[in-house]
Amino acid sequence: MMRYPNVRLRRLRRLKGLQTLVRETNLSVSDFIYPMFITYGRNKRDNIEPMPGMYRLSLDLLVEETESISKLGIPAVLLFGIPSSKDSMGTEAYSEKGIIQEAVKLIKKTNPDLIVITDVCLCEYTNHGHCGLVENEQVDNDRSLDLLDKVALSHAHAGADIIAPSSMMDGQVYAIRKSLDSNGFNQIPIMAYSAKYASSFYGPFRVAADSSPQLGDRKGYQMDPPNVTEALREIRADIEEGADIVMVKPAMAYMDVIAKAKMEFELPLAAYNVSGEYAMVKAASENEWINGEKVAMEILTGIKRSGADMVISYHAKELAALLPQN
Numbered sequence: 172m173m174r175y176p177n178v179r180l181r182r183l184r185r186l187k188g189l190q191t192l193v194r195e196t197n198l199s200v201s202d203f204i205y206p207m208f209i210t211y212g213r214n215k216r217d218n219i220e221p222m223p224g225m226y227r228l229s230l231d232l233l234v235e236e237t238e239s240i241s242k243l244g245i246p247a248v249l250l251f252g253i254p255s256s257k258d259s260m261g262t263e264a265y266s267e268k269g270i271i272q273e274a275v276k277l278i279k280k281t282n283p284d285l286i287v288i289t290d291v292c293l294c295e296y297t298n299h300g301h302c303g304l305v306e307n308e309q310v311d312n313d314r315s316l317d318l319l320d321k322v323a324l325s326h327a328h329a330g331a332d333i334i335a336p337s338s339m340m341d342g343q344v345y346a347i348r349k350s351l352d353s354n355g356f357n358q359i360p361i362m363a364y365s366a367k368y369a370s371s372f373y374g375p376f377r378v379a380a381d382s383s384p385q386l387g388d389r390k391g392y393q394m395d396p397p398n399v400t401e402a403l404r405e406i407r408a409d410i411e412e413g414a415d416i417v418m419v420k421p422a423m424a425y426m427d428v429i430a431k432a433k434m435e436f437e438l439p440l441a442a443y444n445v446s447g448e449y450a451m452v453k454a455a456s457e458n459e460w461i462n463g464e465k466v467a468m469e470i471l472t473g474i475k476r477s478g479a480d481m482v483i484s485y486h487a488k489e490l491a492a493l494l495p496q497n
């Protein structure tokens with residue numbers, strides 16, 4: 172009789188070692204990608220108020236910081252830049268001397284083994300705060316592609332290891348793949364923010380990057396949160412356009428999307444544990460309402476269990492010290 176009292180599921184929970192043997196998901200530092208905000212100036216480590224423990228870091232402090240990230244065993248960083256000024260075309264996003272271009276060069280010179288992923292978008296660089304080019308109060312998809320292309324190429328020239336387009340413009344992966352290939356960068360993988368939802372969980376990030384849309388919102392290009400079949404379509408489209416890694420973002424409220432994407436596609440899958448998810452854990456933890464480290468560990472384990480192969484998380488550094496490095 173295959174039920175109680177013959178079956179006792181507690182047998183495998185009796186000893187720590189037994190639990191280790193039957194553990195189905197092992198979160199590891201090697202799964203982590205750590206996002207960073209880079210800013211101009213000297214000796215700057217500006218607090219980001221809604222993201223305790225996260226900073227806007229100036230270039231001169233970057234070398235030391237990336238060294239400590241590597242020492243923790245974190246294999247990759249994802250870079251976001253705060254430009255010196257914003258304009259309607261997001262010019263600094265594709266300037267050869269832009270903040271991200273400088274940061275990439277510096278990291279690759281001083282810490283060549285650290286994988287540098289660059290976010291390709293315009294919202295941090297445009298005065299209207301939208302992720303593309305605005306014409307008649309609309310984000311013009313195809314003209315935006317020309318600019319995103321330039322951003323991606325400038326990152327590749329600086330030495331980026333992975334290009335991550337996040338603007339949710341149709342055809343962005345195709346456009347970027349084509350121009351990378353025709354400029355001698357056919358070895359650079361694209362990590363596509365494929366299923367990126369129009370989420371209120373990005374609030375703290377927009378404070379950090381000062382990138383809130385000045386007019387309207389992002390619902391005309393980012394996905395509607397209730398949809399999941401559409402997420403699979405978005406991911407499929409990006410794969411057909413040449414994505415090497417696909418992403419679901421945010422993570423916590425979208426674990427069903429992660430699970431379905433993992434079942435449906437063979438590509439490596441990334442999940443972005445975004446700023447609002449981080450901020451909630453930090454706020455509750457600072458109030459001593461939860462144990463922040465343990466909750467963060469549980470969330471990231473859940474994201475991996477749901478199917479993510481890698482997790483982009485602001486918790487990466489604090490959790491790295493507590494995790495095995497394999």
Ligand code: PBG
Nearest residue numbers: 292294337372373376445446447
């Ligand atoms: C750029 C971008 C955003 C995030 C990552 N890349 C902001 C947005 O789309 O508004 C959000 C990340 C986070 O909240 O941690 N488009």
